[in-house]
Amino acid sequence: MLKLTDDEKRMLQGEDGFVPQICMQYLVEVCEVAGAEKLIDLDGTGDFHTPMTSMSPFYAFPIEELKKIVDAGAHFKIPTFANKSPFYMLPPVQGWEKCNVCASGNKNCQHNDPEFHKEAMCEEWIELYRRMGMMTTHSCANYMTSTYLPTMGQHCSWNESSAVPYCNANLGARTNIDGSFATCFLGKAAYYDMHITENRYATVLVKTERTIKTDIEWDVFGFAVGEDVGVHVPVLTGTGKPTTTQIMKLNSAMNTGGAVRMYHIPGSTPEAPTLEFALNGKKPKRVTMIGEAELKRAYETLNYHTSDEVDLVYLGCPHLTIVDLMLIARKLEGKKCKIPLWIMTAPWLYDVAKNIGYLKIYEDAGAHLMTGTCPAAMGAVPAGVRNLAVDSAKQSYYITGRYPDDDNRLQVCYGSQDDCVDAALTGRWHGEWR
Amino acid sequence: MRKIRIYGRKEYGGCVEAEALVSPKPLQGFANCNPERGYTTERNHPLFKVPYAGKVLVYPSPRGSGGFMSYGRGQLKPAAFVHTETCPLAVACAMVAHIPSMTDFETDPMTVIETGDMVLVNADEGYIEITKKD
Numbered sequence: 001m002l003k004l005t006d007d008e009k010r011m012l013q014g015e016d017g018f019v020p021q022i023c024m025q026y027l028v029e030v031c032e033v034a035g036a037e038k039l040i041d042l043d044g045t046g047d048f049h050t051p052m053t054s055m056s057p058f059y060a061f062p063i064e065e066l067k068k069i070v071d072a073g074a075h076f077k078i079p080t081f082a083n084k085s086p087f088y089m090l091p092p093v094q095g096w097e098k099c100n101v102c103a104s105g106n107k108n109c110q111h112n113d114p115e116f117h118k119e120a121m122c123e124e125w126i127e128l129y130r131r132m133g134m135m136t137t138h139s140c141a142n143y144m145t146s147t148y149l150p151t152m153g154q155h156c157s158w159n160e161s162s163a164v165p166y167c168n169a170n171l172g173a174r175t176n177i178d179g180s181f182a183t184c185f186l187g188k189a190a191y192y193d194m195h196i197t198e199n200r201y202a203t204v205l206v207k208t209e210r211t212i213k214t215d216i217e218w219d220v221f222g223f224a225v226g227e228d229v230g231v232h233v234p235v236l237t238g239t240g241k242p243t244t245t246q247i248m249k250l251n252s253a254m255n256t257g258g259a260v261r262m263y264h265i266p267g268s269t270p271e272a273p274t275l276e277f278a279l280n281g282k283k284p285k286r287v288t289m290i291g292e293a294e295l296k297r298a299y300e301t302l303n304y305h306t307s308d309e310v311d312l313v314y315l316g317c318p319h320l321t322i323v324d325l326m327l328i329a330r331k332l333e334g335k336k337c338k339i340p341l342w343i344m345t346a347p348w349l350y351d352v353a354k355n356i357g358y359l360k361i362y363e364d365a366g367a368h369l370m371t372g373t374c375p376a377a378m379g380a381v382p383a384g385v386r387n388l389a390v391d392s393a394k395q396s397y398y399i400t401g402r403y404p405d406d407d408n409r410l411q412v413c414y415g416s417q418d419d420c421v422d423a424a425l426t427g428r429w430h431g432e433w434r
Numbered sequence: 435m436r437k438i439r440i441y442g443r444k445e446y447g448g449c450v451e452a453e454a455l456v457s458p459k460p461l462q463g464f465a466n467c468n469p470e471r472g473y474t475t476e477r478n479h480p481l482f483k484v485p486y487a488g489k490v491l492v493y494p495s496p497r498g499s500g501g502f503m504s505y506g507r508g509q510l511k512p513a514a515f516v517h518t519e520t521c522p523l524a525v526a527c528a529m530v531a532h533i534p535s536m537t538d539f540e541t542d543p544m545t546v547i548e549t550g551d552m553v554l555v556n557a558d559e560g561y562i563e564i565t566k567k568d
Contacts, residue, residue: 160500
């Protein structure tokens with residue numbers, strides 16, 4: 001049974017005005033659907049997909065209502081960041097001038113058209129959110145550029161499947177995938193799932209045959225783990241200690257193969273000083289092996305091509321860190337791409353990449369730097385591209401969903417960053433599972 | 435006609451009876467669900483391009499991104515959701531769809547329901563009733 005505080009009841013009754021009321025109505029419904037018994041006051045950070053005031057059409061409200069509260073001085077209650085570029089067009093924030101993609105395949109919506117770009121950026125909404133304090137990071141990996149992270153135990157409200165485990169497993173803060181205007185504005189979220197300590201312990205013990213070490217091993221492993229454990233919390237054993245890039249790959253891949261909001265790596269993630277601690281001193285409900293056969297099968301699932309002739313290479317799912325931008329620059333310096341290579345990072349890293357010299361290296365090599373979006377989010381690749389090379393399980397597994405028809409299938413070559421750079425330089429796919 | 439009743443937890447209320455469409459695999463949204471066409475576009479999926487409009491969509495668990503809520507969008511949405519296991523992806527989906535949605539059953543509905551069975555989803559009273567197609 002849901003229990004609200006007197007303040008929450010007052011908002012629900014509309015005594016604080018229309019926007020707090022509709023936000024509270026929304027949160028009450030989240031609690032009812034989720035079976036939550038109360039709202040938790042957030043003390044961490046939040047993000048949501050702009051510009052919508054709610055992902056649910058039943059709780060969205062018009063810009064006029066937003067203007068009213070902004071003019072009256074309303075602010076977000078917690079530090080609030082923007083997820084990817086604005087919906088539903090998800091334009092590149094930078095580099096759009098050379099993005100020859102029709103949004104969701106619609107020929108009238110060209111991302112490289114200045115007028116379309118301006119409209120797609122939804123500046124009227126975004127400006128209001130900025131006045132409320134939103135820091136417009138516009139990235140699925142905004143935690144990498146936000147310069148401000150929640151700390152252990154803080155309650156948050158994030159909204160990106162690949163980012164949620166970063167908050168839970170890697171930082172030890174607590175979030176569900178529920179970041180919205182309502183949670184960030186009121187600073188409250190439904191108290192269930194990963195906000196509750198008991199739900200955060202591992203119930204599935206994952207073992208491996210090989211030690212998971214390289215970036216692609218972590219990505220393939222993550223996809224296989226996700227498919228195996230589904231919605232349950234795994235403790236991963238038999239791996240090395242992941243780098244930041246590998247954590248981002250693991251997190252996005254586990255939330256492609258499954259819905260892994262939380263996991264543990266004993267000795268690496270903060271809520272798992274030991275295996276026993278990760279399991280809360282209990283026996284795992286299930287023990288599973290992600291061995292050589294499972295890794296090979298996942299790799300083969302992520303490859304979806306009959307031709308080795310590649311038309312476009314895409315790197316940047318999730319949006320790349322500065323280290324990966326450096327590594328790609330090193331691999332491209334003094335070379336020329338034979339086919340288009342797209343490199344995607346967070347908007348707040350664009351000027352950094354420019355100032356540090358990477359942008360010039362990319363441009364000299366014929367590669368193109370963009371920010372804030374990805375092909376799966378834009379809903380298409382450029383016309384004529386029939387075979388896309390990627391180094392991301394997530395991008396590989398989603399992008400083909402945009403091309404379900406037999407007369408318009410998209411092939412995907414999936415491999416390591418090196419395989420992808422090689423494909424960009426040669427126009428051919430040479431990747432294989434090792 | 436054989437009828438089987440299974441009790442579970444209401445996510446979103448309502449009461450509706452419709453034919454079941456059972457997904458043997460977890461469902462995934464975002465780019466792998468096309469709400470304008472009303473079917474999953476996930477490659478290799480058993481329900482690839484199988485329309486779910488007006489059906490009781492029965493599935494083991496949600497997976498993938500927050501775009502899972504695509505299953506609840508548009509004119510071609512299902513009549514109801516019945517799923518074995520849940521996570522916040524299913525919560526957001528039920529809230530976008532506003533159709534009866536249930537989970538946490540005493541018996542796994544995946545072991546009882548087959549595509550083509552008629553399923554009454556009485557979320558208000560916390561049960562589903564399956565009429566086997568025979």
